[in-house]
Amino acid sequence: MSVIEVDRLHKRYGARTVVAGASFAVEEGEIFGLLGPNGAGKTTTVECVAGLRKPDAGRVAVLGLDPRRDAARLRRLVGVQLQESRLPDRIRVAEAVDLYASFHRRPAVRDELLAELGLADHRDTSYRALSGGQKQRLSIALALVGRPRIAILDELTTGLDPQARRDTWEVVERIRDRGVTILLVTHFMAEAERLCDRLAVLDAGRVVALDTPAGLVTRIHPGQRIRFRPSAPFDDRLLTDLPEVVSVRRTGRQLDVTGTGDLLSAVTTVLARHQIIAADLRVDRPSLDDAFVALTGRRSQHRADEGNEQA
Numbered sequence: 001m002s003v004i005e006v007d008r009l010h011k012r013y014g015a016r017t018v019v020a021g022a023s024f025a026v027e028e029g030e031i032f033g034l035l036g037p038n039g040a041g042k043t044t045t046v047e048c049v050a051g052l053r054k055p056d057a058g059r060v061a062v063l064g065l066d067p068r069r070d071a072a073r074l075r076r077l078v079g080v081q082l083q084e085s086r087l088p089d090r091i092r093v094a095e096a097v098d099l100y101a102s103f104h105r106r107p108a109v110r111d112e113l114l115a116e117l118g119l120a121d122h123r124d125t126s127y128r129a130l131s132g133g134q135k136q137r138l139s140i141a142l143a144l145v146g147r148p149r150i151a152i153l154d155e156l157t158t159g160l161d162p163q164a165r166r167d168t169w170e171v172v173e174r175i176r177d178r179g180v181t182i183l184l185v186t187h188f189m190a191e192a193e194r195l196c197d198r199l200a201v202l203d204a205g206r207v208v209a210l211d212t213p214a215g216l217v218t219r220i221h222p223g224q225r226i227r228f229r230p231s232a233p234f235d236d237r238l239l240t241d242l243p244e245v246v247s248v249r250r251t252g253r254q255l256d257v258t259g260t261g262d263l264l265s266a267v268t269t270v271l272a273r274h275q276i277i278a279a280d281l282r283v284d285r286p287s288l289d290d291a292f293v294a295l296t297g298r299r300s301q302h303r304a305d306e307g308n309e310q311a
Ligand SMILES: Nc1ncnc2c1ncn2[C@@H]1O[C@H](COP(=O)(O)OP(=O)(O)OP(=O)(O)O)[C@@H](O)[C@H]1O
Pocket: 013, 018, 036, 037, 038, 039, 040, 041, 042, 043, 044, 045
């Protein structure tokens, strides 16, 4: 069942169109990602979904309701954590949660929520004394305090160190496991790949692709590549006869095999049958980042950052 429907959404700021006919639907219980370069219109789109902006054209429905007309009802059903949400420096974690809880009729139990978000030991810590990751987790707690069915999370791990980012991912997964549908805006390929069940890639206000992370990669780069040094000579036909193999190239003692499907297992099985060992075997799979570049013609902004993280 679709819990969010965005149909040919248009939004202009002055003369400038920033969302130009974006359409997508989010299914109940999934983590749905909006991915795209800076200025692609991601935040504007989720602000329209959250009822914070009025679309110029198109239709947005959240749980069958209109985010603007039915704003009061949706406030109880949708939790929103937007970019750069800030709280007063002196407010303590428990006070902030109590304050937000007071806006809701049946709020979550504060200490349970704080424990779930790894903030139980920071109940009395002031906002200013929290680390970046703790601030982000508090902002997620505030989005969840009304026990929403849908959570909208915008760039929630930007500026976090790799460990804090991973901790936040675990929190998001736990929320999803509780049955909350999540609409997530992200710049990070690793985040999209790890968390999202499906992704819409937004470019210049349009959805240019919509699929699972793996589906996007395969659609853009269906090929795979294996490189290895065989322990004994053999005829290339051993590999070229396999339906999965597209090409075989030799450079010195090294073999370079491209193909599709379950290439690795097809190649290693036939080699093993002939008692050949594939030494220094490497599999190159295209990444979501490659798919992103192919779709938008741009490098993802945080690619270098992610590279450091994986190092
Ligand atoms: N209130 C506003 N008034 C005028 N222009 C705006 C306003 N908000 C956003 N914009 C512009 O609209 C474009 C789309 O912005 P938006 O924040 O939706 O994109 P985004 O994909 O979320 O970008 P980012 O990844 O940089 O946050 C940007 O060029 C931005 O400068």
